[in-house]
Amino acid sequence: MRYRSQSVAYWYFAVALLLFALQLVFGLISAVKYLGPDPIRDLLPFDVSKTIHTNLLVVWILAGFLGAAFYVVPEESRTELHSPRLAYWTLVLLTALGVTAVVGYLFGWTAGNKLLEQPLPIKIGIVIVLLMFAYNIVRTLAKGARVTVTEGMLVAGLFGAALLYLPSLLEFTNYTVATFYRWWTIHLWVEGVFELVQASLLAFLLMKLTGVDRTVVEKWLYIIVALTFATGLIGTAHHYFWIGVPEYWLPLGGFFSALEPLPFLGMAVMTYIALRRIRAAPANRVALHWTIGSAMVALIGAGLLGLAHTWPAVNQWTHGTLITPMHGHLAFFGAYGMIVLAMVSYTMPYVTGNVDSEVRTGGIGLWSFWLQVAGMTGMTMAFAAAGVAQVYMERILGVGYLDSQLKLQVHFQMLLATASIFSLGVMLFLWDFFILNPRRGTLLDTRDAAPREVEPVG
Numbered sequence: 001m002r003y004r005s006q007s008v009a010y011w012y013f014a015v016a017l018l019l020f021a022l023q024l025v026f027g028l029i030s031a032v033k034y035l036g037p038d039p040i041r042d043l044l045p046f047d048v049s050k051t052i053h054t055n056l057l058v059v060w061i062l063a064g065f066l067g068a069a070f071y072v073v074p075e076e077s078r079t080e081l082h083s084p085r086l087a088y089w090t091l092v093l094l095t096a097l098g099v100t101a102v103v104g105y106l107f108g109w110t111a112g113n114k115l116l117e118q119p120l121p122i123k124i125g126i127v128i129v130l131l132m133f134a135y136n137i138v139r140t141l142a143k144g145a146r147v148t149v150t151e152g153m154l155v156a157g158l159f160g161a162a163l164l165y166l167p168s169l170l171e172f173t174n175y176t177v178a179t180f181y182r183w184w185t186i187h188l189w190v191e192g193v194f195e196l197v198q199a200s201l202l203a204f205l206l207m208k209l210t211g212v213d214r215t216v217v218e219k220w221l222y223i224i225v226a227l228t229f230a231t232g233l234i235g236t237a238h239h240y241f242w243i244g245v246p247e248y249w250l251p252l253g254g255f256f257s258a259l260e261p262l263p264f265l266g267m268a269v270m271t272y273i274a275l276r277r278i279r280a281a282p283a284n285r286v287a288l289h290w291t292i293g294s295a296m297v298a299l300i301g302a303g304l305l306g307l308a309h310t311w312p313a314v315n316q317w318t319h320g321t322l323i324t325p326m327h328g329h330l331a332f333f334g335a336y337g338m339i340v341l342a343m344v345s346y347t348m349p350y351v352t353g354n355v356d357s358e359v360r361t362g363g364i365g366l367w368s369f370w371l372q373v374a375g376m377t378g379m380t381m382a383f384a385a386a387g388v389a390q391v392y393m394e395r396i397l398g399v400g401y402l403d404s405q406l407k408l409q410v411h412f413q414m415l416l417a418t419a420s421i422f423s424l425g426v427m428l429f430l431w432d433f434f435i436l437n438p439r440r441g442t443l444l445d446t447r448d449a450a451p452r453e454v455e456p457v458g
Contacts, residue, residue: 003074005081008088010351010439012067013344015095017430019060020337022102024426027055028419034405034412044106051105051117057332059098062161064340065197066090066133069154071347072204073137076151079142082136090132095321097125097243113178115186116168123169130162149218151202153225157196164188176244183239190332191302192232195263198294198339199224202267205291205342211276224263231259238310242319247378250312257310261303264295264335271295284349286365290342293373295337301330301380317395322408323387332371341429353440359456364436368428375422379415386411 030049033041074081081087101122104110110117111302137155141147168185172178203217219389237253282288305327309318318324345365348354386408393399393407 002078003080005084005087006071006074006347007351008081008084008091009071009347010065011088012063012070012091013347013351014433015339016060016063016340017344017433018062019056019098021430023053023056023060024423026056028416031412031416031419035409035416048105050440051110052102054115055101055105055117056098059094059101060322061194061332061336061340063094063212063335066094066159067160068197068201068340068343069133069158071343071351072154072201073140073144073151076204077146078116079140079144082139082143086136086361090129090136093125094129094131095376097122097129097284101308104160113168113171113182116182118168120169122170123165123204124153126165127162127169128298130158130165131233134159134162150200150207150214153196154200154204155388157193157200160193160196161189164193173398179243180240180245183236183343186221187236187239188232190336191235191260191306192228194336195228196225196299198335199228199263199267199270201294201339201343202271202291205287205346206271206274208277209284209288209291210274210345212277216273216277219429220266220273224266224270227259227263227266231256231262231282235260238312238315241312241315253310254258254312258307261299264303266326268295268299269368281361283359283361285362286369287342287346289366289369290338290345293369294334294342297330297373297376299332299334301327301332301334305330305380317391318387321387321390321394322383323391326380326383326387329383330376333376344433348437349393351439352437356439364428364432368425370433371425372422372430373425375418375420375425378418379422382411382415382418386415447454 026049029044029075030046030053032038033046033049038046070081101118104119104122105117109119111119111123116123137158141151141155164185167181170181172181201222203221206212206217207214221360233256237249238257239253240249241253275292276433309315309323309327345360349360389408389411390404393404394401399407
C-alpha cells in the first residue's frame with residue numbers, strides 16, 4: 001500500500017464480506033423453502049427471501065467495487081485520496097441504505113419492479129452515494145500525477161453504472177414498457193459496465209502478481225472494452241424476446257448474444273498471456289488463484305452458459321425456468337464475486353498492517369478458494385439438472401408447475417448439499433479476513449518495497 005488513504009478500502013471490503021455472508025443466509029433459506037414444509041412462510045415468504053438474496057448480491061458487489069476503486073485509483077494516480085472522510089461517509093450511507101431496504105422488504109416496502117425493488121427514496125439515496133463517490137474520485141484524478149488506462153477503465157465502468165442506474169428511477173404502468181427499460185439498468189450493468197470494472201481489476205492484479213508489462217494488459221483492455229460495447233449494448237435484446245415487443249428483436253438478440261462471450265474470452269486470453277510471462281511464483285498465491293479463477297469461471301458461467309440459453313430457439317423453452325439461476329449463479333460469482341475476493345486477498349496484508357501475511361502461499365486461503373469453487377460448481381450442476389427436467393416436464397409434457405416442482409426436490413437436495421460446501425468456503429474466508437488477519441494500527445507501506453517472490457515456478 002503506497003498511500004495511507006488507501007486504507008479506507010478495508011472498511012468497504014469488511015462491509016462487502018458481511019453482506020456476502022448475509023446474502024448466503026437468505027439464499028439458503030430460499031432453497032430450503034423449495035423442499036418444504038415452510039413454517040415461516042407467513043413471516044418470510046419466498047418472494048421476500050429471494051428479493052433480499054438478489055438485492056444483497058448487488059449491494060455487496062457494489063461495495064467491493066467502490067472499495068477496490070479507492071485502493072487502485074490512489075495507487076495508479078500516485079497521490080492520496082482527495083477525501084478519506086467523504087469516502088467513509090459514502091460507505092456509511094451505502095450501508096444504511098442497504099439495511100433500510102432489507103428491513104423494508106420484510107414489511108412489504110418495495111417498488112415491485114423485479115430486480116429493482118428498491119423504493120424511490122432508497123434509489124435516490126443510491127444516486128447520492130454514487131455522486132459522492134464520483135466527486136471524490138474526480139478530485140483525486142485531478143491532483144494525481146497520471147491517469148492510466150487501467151484506472152481510467154475502472155472509473156469509467158463505475159461512472160457508467162451510476163449513469164445507467166438513472167432509468168430505474170422511472171416508473172411505468174405498462175408492464176412491457178417497464179420491463180423494456182428495466183434492462184437498461186440490469187443488463188447494461190452486469191453485461192456492460194461491470195465487465196469493464198472486472199477487466200480493469202483483473203489487469204491491475206495481473207500486473208501486481210505476475211509482473212506482466214503494463215503495455216501488454218492495457219492493449220488487451222482496449223480490445224475488451226470494444227468487445228463489451230459491440231456485443232453488450234444490442235445484446236440487451238435477448239431480454240426482449242417474449243415481453244410484447246416487435247419481432248426484429250429476435251435476430252438482434254440472438255446474433256449479439258452469441259457474441260457476448262467474446263469479452264470474457266479476451267479476459268481469459270489476457271490472463272493466459274500474463275501467466276506465460278511470469279518468472280517466479282508470487283508471494284500471494286491466494287490472490288493469484290482468485291484472479292485466475294475469476295477469468296476462467298466468468299468465461300464459463302457468464303460466457304458459455306449464457307450463450308447456452310439465450311439463442312431464441314432455445315430461450316423459448318428455457319426462459320422463466322431454473323436454467324436462468326444456473327447461468328446467473330456461476331456468472332455473478334465468477335465475473336464479479338471472485339474479482340472482489342481477489343482484490344480483498346491481494347490487499348489484505350496492506351490494509352490490515354499484517355506484515356507476516358504478505359506471503360500467502362496456501363493454508364486456509366486456498367481451502368476457502370477451492371471449497372467455494374467446488375460448491376458453486378455443484379450448485380450450478382444442480383440448477384442445470386433441475387432446469388432441464390423442468391423444461392421437459394412443463395414445456396414439453398405440459399405437467400403443471402406445482403407437480404413438476406415436487407419431482408425436482410432431489411435436485412434441490414443436491415443444491416443444499418453443494419451450497420453447504422460453498423458456505424464452508426465463505427466462512428473460512430471470513431475467518432481469514434476478520435480473525436486471522438485483524439486490522440492493526442500500523443499499515444503496511446510498500447512504497448519502496450520490491451516485489452517479493454517465493455520459490456521459482458517449475
